[in-house]
Amino acid sequence: MKTINIGIIGIGTVGSATILLLEKNKDLISARAGANIIIKKGVVRDISKTSKDIKIPLSTNIDDILEDEEINIVIELMGGIDTAYEVAKKALKNNKALITANKAMLAYHRLDLQNISDNIGFEASVAGGIPIIKALKDGLSANHILSIRGILNGTCNYILTKMTNENITFEECLKKAQKLGYAEANPSLDIDGFDTAHKLIILSSIAYGINAMPEDILIDGISNISQDDIFFANEFGYKIKLLAIAKRIDNEVELRVHLAMINQNEMISKVSGVMNGISVIGDNVGETMYYGAGAGGNATASAVVGDLIEIIRSKSSPMLGFKKSLESGLVLRDINSIESRYYLRLKVLDKAGTLAKITSTLGENNISIKMLIQKESNDKSYATLLLSTHKSNELNMKKALDSLYKLDVVNNKPFMIRIEE
Incomplete structure (x- = not known):
């Protein structure tokens, strides 16, 4: 030997x-x-x-x-x-x-x-x-990959699971994660989404042959989430996850990392604690799901x-799964063109005319409300509006958020989560 x-x-x-x-x-x-x-x-x-x-x-x-x-x-x-x-x-x-x-x-x-x-x-x-690299390079190599959705950061998934199950704040959950060794003393790489983005870019290179850099894609973190957001998700049958998404639409590929509300009946919504999970949809095989320990000395x-x-064993194959990608005509989709439904949290003055101003501002940006909940605030002069929209795009939503923040009836910067369906 x-x-x-x-x-x-x-x-x-x-x-x-x-x-x-x-x-x-x-x-x-x-x-x-x-x-x-x-x-x-x-x-x-x-x-x-x-x-x-x-x-x-x-x-x-x-x-x-x-x-x-x-x-x-x-x-x-x-x-x-x-x-x-x-x-x-x-x-x-x-x-x-x-x-x-x-x-x-x-x-x-x-x-x-x-x-x-x-x-x-x-x-x-x-x-x-989780052998996701081998799955994409070898096991699914006969398929055009239609989409990848992944929970790729155990720290963030632990925090979001803890917030959902124990009704405690983001800050409390982060401290627990640090005490248990799940989060670093400086957790920004994890909670700001960059660790997840690095992993998504590697997967997208294998799936699509696309040469994206972290600076090219949409990356949002989890640090501004609150229990109000968890409440809304529970009310309408969603779970909130930090999701890495790669999605092919015609000759374009969306790459994005952000908080997402996903239907609580989907398999990926059930990935909890520090575990990772990845859903891959191929044009021939359909959906395949991968689950396991995403970090730690032994798993890695x-x-x-x-x-x-x-x-x-000398199994020689191209590093990224291809010598010349058949997907070479694909381009990265402009972030502003990405379409989604959206959830918004707004702290507003609790007075007549406030809701009219909110709906008018959204309408001016081609956004319509689908569902709305109003919650009382400890300060009786304010209320918290939790709402979801019909499908729109990133450019319209950015404009709407800027316009909402400028309204005299809106007290804090609006908070947004994308709804992934």
Whole structure:
């Protein structure tokens, strides 16, 4: 049986879990890979801070791995964008295979890396232990992908689930998530939607061959949600999720990340807590659904080692699933053209004529109200209006929100959630 030497750059939560998994299931992994796998070296920033459970040779010099001709495969788990990209390029140019879990780096540089080599595994970059990359590249490769809808961030899903089930505020839920280790001390990458957007862009590259960057797509976070929004959703049979959406319409592809109200009977609405879920609709297969742990050391390590086995088996295929995409005529849809129904929350003066001003302003922007609830406020001079609209588009809604905010009867900036049907 042949021997494969690997080097691991970055031995944090995922790196440590990968090393321990390779040891724990050594015989199983070797049998499935058809090779003995040796971790020749690991690179860390500070050797003194590495867990005593990690019993491999360690270095603080990345070139000890990149320049070692005996190392066949580099596993990059260091995080960040620019330095990680340079490491990935150098590994590939030195004829080493690359495995990475780095969604931020891939969101910006995936096509650059594919132009160097196809010998890249990146299953761990999206949805942790869920094999969604392989599903799109292989299992669904006979299908034109009509849409992808994903809950791809466990932190946000935990917060939204907690708010729904326990009737507590966003701020309280965030603190609970941080205490449990589900959210970072600075949680902005998660709660502002950027982590989810990076993952969506990777999936859309495989599904549509489209070269979008995070700056090109609609990205909204979850931090302004309130219990009033949860109340409205419950009243009308919705669940609120941070949803990643890729949708093909003719020769255009919508890419967007935002809070969405979705029917509570849909399978994806039932994905709760820190779990991830992804719905993919193909033109031939119909809807397929993927569910599982989207983060954490063990789940992500499972994906890393899965890529390792596949590379050792020498299953060579294009990194993003195609050499020349048959979908190459597709273009990214203008954000302002995206159509949806909308939910609005408005704090308004509780007096005669207020509702007339609201409906008139919406009507001037070609938006009509479908459902409305008025809730009393603690301040008796104000009321909270919760309403949903018929279908409109982003441009009209932006104009309407600006106009509403300028009305003398509207007290706070209006809050909006898209209704995904």
